[in-house]
Amino acid sequence: MRIAVLDDYQDVARSLADWESLPGDAVFFTAFLGHDDDAVTAALRDFEVVVAMRERTPFTAARLAELPNLKLLVTTGMRNASIDLDAARDLGITVCGTAGSATAAVEHAWALILAAARRLDVELFSTDRPRAAGRPWQQTLGTGLSGKTLGVYGLGKLGGQVALIGKAFGMRVIAHSQNLTAARAAEVGAELVAKEELLARSDVLTIHLKLSERTTGVVGAEELARMKHGSILVNTSRSAIVDTEALIEALDSGTPALAALDVFDVEPLPRGHRLLDAPGVIATPHLGYVTEDQFRIFYTGAVEDISAWAAGTPVNMLA
Template sequence: MRVALLDDYQGVALRHGDWTKVEGATVVPFRDHVHDEDELASRLADFDAVLRIRERTEFPRSLLARLPRLKLILATGIRNKDSIDLAAARELGITVCSTEALQRETVELTWGLILLLFRGLPREMASLRAGGWQLGVGRRLTGKTLGIVGFGTMGIPVSRVALAFEMKVIAWSPNLTAERTEPHGVQAVSREQLFSQADAITLHLPLSDRSRGLVNATDIGRMKRDAVLVNTSRAPLVDQDALIAALRDGRIGGLGVDVYESEPLAADHPFRLLQNVVATPHIGYVTQENYDLFYGQSVENLQAYIAGKPMRVIN
């Protein structure tokens, strides 16, 4: 069996999973990302199985239909239905197995981005490295207001950290009620109140037809001039053109971002160039512990499939 390990950006796929346990399998890692479907179909034509990390590579029906040899997709994480055509996979006899995922990693990165923005740390660190000294005056978190859009698996633990910093925490999402937020010491507010009152706004919603473009130009226009927006969820939640325009014009304080409409991010993208943007390369879930889980359970899934007893099947 030939197995392709896709989008192994850091070259660590063979280290985080013990692929030697799988007898008779040839495992081939690829460190680059392929956007073009024709090129991807050509690359995968001779493989029986592919492993993908989260949603880095999508598998629509059009691609799956061009891979007659493919019999197994080793997906990772809990969100796969929007980026793998599970119905097509089932019709074509392709088994899709997934893994568990650790959720708090992204919460930690969210707070890293908030702290970097509030204290102006990237600029200060760059100055020190270049031989300089203090350049700006940062802001503290205590007493400020955090606005959370989406109060669930991610939003709730994010709020706990904010309360530890003695921040006021407000939250909004389309169906959010005070009954859900008040036990956590968080105030449910209107959409207008959240975007106009918060000093920092962080997004924690899954992407769907309903949430796509949810944060629009009007919302961004309501933000305080020194307020920051943090997005570690999904890029299409926000109107990207309106966001970039606000950042360029200095109408908001800054952006902390880990997710993009097209990844890897283009070399000339404004988020790489704007001084009021702190950008990370989609590393919210990228930790040693999560990779051990992704690759380790994928090895188990591959062994089980070869033994004729597939496990963690999602289609």
Template sequence: MPSLTRLAILDDYQGAVLQRGPWERLAGLEKTVFRDTITDQDALVARLMPFDAILAMRERTPFNRALIERLPNLKLLITTGERNRGIDAAACAERSITFCGTSSFGAPTVDVTWGLILNTMRGLAEQQANLRAGRWQQMLGAGHLGHTVEGKVLGIVGLGKLGSRVARVGAAFGMSVVAWSQNLTDEAAAAAGATRVSKAELFRMADVVSLHLILSDRSRGIVGAAELAAMKPSAVIVNTSRGPLIDQPALLAALHEGRIAGAGLDVFDAEPLPPHHPILSAPRTVLLPHLGYVSEENYRAYFETAVEVIEAFQAGSPIRVIS
């Protein structure tokens, strides 16, 4: 029967993990929670070397081959969620490290996407700040009143599981929905209530652009200066997928020059976001600290399953193994 002695719980920024799972069932396992993120690999190796089990919070700490090969005591690596592109599964297999995932709850990123869309279009955060400061119904910057989404065009880049759900909400708001991705078909778009268009058409037509792609070599920087230049001056872009999908300098230039109406971002090119990152001072932005998967329901699903994964490993019958 495999024996685990020490579990490292990584990147628990909110100190939420141990309150949202039946951890008391693992009474014989020493649990250490880390609430910060270490990017220096030597320092990370020194921290993780004593542990034979690690629970990673999504992609907050990537595990590439070089890191995995420097952790000789590691037997079990768990990611929250059912996949994690920041962990080298092949390297785990070669080192006889069992790599497992957890269940999740619903699609909380859809909620955050629409929160960003509505706040960016209507300027709700700025209006709340005006109200608290005694400025009742003061208009937004440059005299803007804000825009409704009804009657507008929603452009979905990546019409998969999340993109399709975002599209259906858009239709319920009375929006016309267009979509593009590299492999999207007319039939798949129609099934989600959208019309397939070219990439160039989407950025030219959309009043709201929402990104729902997996980050890969072919999607990195898929929104660049040309795409942003094609957008209407009144249009906004929302990204709840991965920061590097958008070319950062191009986005900053478009915002500072007023060439687009705004950006709602839950993801960034550097996370956690450094305190002096230029996006923090960019105008017409609504920024969130990568909350797409952060919800009470999702965390409970993550950590209840994580305990089950550890119990199954200890019993010699691993579950939810990712290959």
């Protein structure tokens, strides 16, 4: 049995789980295979098992159809929007997921909120650099969070934890999503508001919606124009929830003033992308789930999935 472990960018997968316990050889791909279908399928055509790290490498119906030897596809986490589960079922490919930790994404959302509020993108440097590089000792005025309004768009498991931390900072917390109730909002100390009010009142607006047909592009030019001048938009959920082109235009006008982003329409983000030159962008390379603790859970779960499948008793099945 040949096993491909994809997108192991930090080259840590082999050290975080017992791959040698499996009845087969694992090959670890530390570089992104690319966006070209032919290149991806050529690299994976001989593998019976593929382990995908989140949504880094999509498995569309077209790609799956070009992998005749693929029998088991394991995704880290129990949800992966980049895998066509219907196509996998039709092709007889078993798809399994793993456990995960919700805290990593919440912590990273707050890392971005704080980085934006205190303009760490501008002010951060090593102690020996400022004068040598000709940089002023201080350049910006930060934004204090206590007493400000935190808007949480999507108050599920992740959004609820983000809201509780906002309360600990002394922020007023408001929230909105299509099916959110006042009772659920009150559980985490938030006030349920209409979408328009969420946009207009938030000093910091953080997005924690699940990507779906309904939420794709739900924050577009009209919504961005309703935001406070000088506000901060944070997106650690999925890029397609926010219209990227509309966001670039909105940043030029200062509404919002800053966008702290961990997710992008195309990943890895191509060099020269317009977003990289837009004013007020603080960007991290989709790090919300990238912690040692999380990866240990992911890869240990992947090994367990493969072992169970090889024994004829698959677990954590998605398809």
